[in-house]
Amino acid sequence: MAKDQKKQPRPKAETPRGFHDYLGADVTERNTMLWEIAKIYELHGFDPLETSAVETVEALGKFLPDVDRPNAGVFAWQEEAVPGGGSGEWLALRYDLTAPLARFAAQFRNDLPTPYRRYAMGPVWRNEKPGPGRFRQFYQCDADTVGAASVAADAEICAMLADALEAVGIQRGDYIVRINNRKVLNGVLEAAQVHSDQAEDVLRQIDKFDKVGRDGVLALLTTGRKDDSGAEIAGVGLTQTQAAPILAFLTSKAQDNAATLDNLRAAIGGSTIGAEGVDELAQIAAMLAALGVAEDRAVIDPSVVRGLGYYTGPVFEAELTFEILDDKGRKRQFGSVAGGGRYDGLVERFTGQKVPATGISIGVDRLLAALRAKGLAGAETQGPVVVTVMDRGRMAEYQAMAAELRKAGIRSEVYLGNPKNFGNQLKYADKRGAPVAIIQGGDEAARDVVQVKDLVLGARIAAEASHEEWKAQPAQTEVSRADLVAEVRRVLG
Structure with a gap:
């Protein structure tokens, strides 16, 4: 190597900031949960769909909140324009599963049934500042109906969402699907005589209702208020009279749906769009x-x-109502795990024609965290049966044992490391979470028997039992080679 040629530094073995790796148990838990949800979706007649992880920036559009440029908030790059090759267009990783659906529905509108029901599950990417529990890559699980103008489609989505939550183990009483309608709010804004240039500010303040309550929203809609730090927050500038129907709308939730609907009719006044909602x-x-x-x-x-x-x-949100302890030991409600609604203008971007659509998106990582908090996921998963290797020259026979176990539906593997130290093989089995180890040395092979070692029982005896109890209940059993599968089945119980 030339003296002036510097040695290249080794790359750091670390996950990029804002991303994380999923270990085997994490993937298994997630897939199990998604499979239960998928069965509910398919029961309702929805078909699976996988779209490309990469879309054109133009197709994705500007739908992320607080985004000023089409490629802000997404991972985007420009293809190199070369003769006969790249077009020079901007591409991006999808930031949700809905925008790709809109592109797909427009592209294949002549081939798809109308309405078209689909569900999709997969990772999405957001080029945003990461934080605790906030990653740049995360999973979503969506179900949408495209081409149905009837609110029966919205009702079905809400019912299906409730069924999906129960299918993964969330009990009734621990969740609620809450439903509202954008048209009702439009009617309230109309009744309040809110000018178009004030509407966005009003919506922003309404969104703080859960945090600051009725009086806080009233102050924000009118003259302003001080936040917890003492800083002054400017108000929108509405009068008390204008704010009244907005507050009536926000506080119209009653003991049952019938009373809530009556309160909403009063809040919208004579608004036609509000009455429609x-x-x-x-x-x-x-x-x-x-x-x-x-x-x-x-x-x-x-x-x-x-x-x-x-x-x-219509808009809807699934909220988990049970309490958990936060990092400081304080009780708090778990909160939202899914949201969605009707978005009749999204496909229109491609077709120029109104195409009604409605759907729901479940935050997969958040729902899985909720299941773990309830003790419904996160349990230690059982590893494979490990066939140990006592004689390198008999590897084919050890592989045959594993094959027999697999044929019987028992997850199994042969130890493929250095077999010289048998203790290391048992340490490997322990790391794998193996419930059973199979042992056959030269003596056992000559007698056509195997040793079946119950590793779970062995660990418990070692930790709890006296020497006499250990002798009376050994965790290792010798059986004939022909009885290998039957004995492993018995141990697994």
Whole structure:
């Protein structure tokens, strides 16, 4: 090597900031949960769809919140324009599963049934500042109906979401699907005589209702308020009279759906669009009742104001109502794990024609965290049976043992490391979480027997039992080679 040629530094073995790796147990838990959700979706007639992880920036559009440029908030790059090759267009990793669906539905609209029901599961990417529990890559699980204008599609999505939560183990009483309608809010803004240039600010303040309450929102809509640090926050500048129907809307949640709907009708005044929204909510409530979804599972709730700049009609959110302890030992409600609504303008970007659509997106990592908090996931997974190697020259026979176990549906593997130290093989089996180790040395082979070692029982005896108990209940059993599968089945129980 030339003296002036510097040795290249070794790359750091570390995950990029904002990303994380999923170990075997994590992947297994996630896949198990997603499979249960997928079975519910398919019961409702939805078909799976996998779209490309990469879309054109133009197709993705500007739908991330607080984004000024089409490629801000996403991982985007420009293809090199070369003769006969790249076009020079901007490409990006998908930031959700809905924008790719809109492109797909427009591209294949002549081939797809109408309505088109699909579900999709997979990773999405956000080029945002990472933080605790906030990653740049995460999983979503979506279900959407494209081409159905009836709010029956919205009701079905809400019912299906409730069924999916219960399918993965969330019990009734531990969740609620809350439903609102953008049209109702439009009617309230109309009744409040909010100018178009004030509407966005008003929506922003309404979204703080859960945090600051009625009086806090009133102050933010009118003259302003001080936050917890003492800083002054400017108000929107509405009068008390203008703010009144907005507050009536936010506080219209009653003991049952019928009373809530009556309160909403009063809040919208004479607004036509508002009345249309209330009627749609009434239809959804009636259909949910027909579907057997009681108000303890899904309820009309005007405090749901998520994504109101994006959705065009009903909006919904699934909230987990049980409490967990935060990092400081304080009790808090787990919160939202899914959200969605009607977005009738998304496919129109491609076709120029209105195409109704509605759907739901489940935050996979967040729902899995909730299951772990409830003790419904996160249990130690059982590893494979490990066939140990006592004689390198008999590797084919050890492989045959593993093959017999697999044929019987028992997860198994042969130790492929250096077999010289048998203790290292048992340490390997322990790291793998193996329930059983199979042992056959030259003496056992001559007698056509095997040793079946119950590693779970052995660990418990070593930790708890006296010497006499250990002698009376050995964790290792010798059986004939022909009885290998039967004995392993017995041990696995």
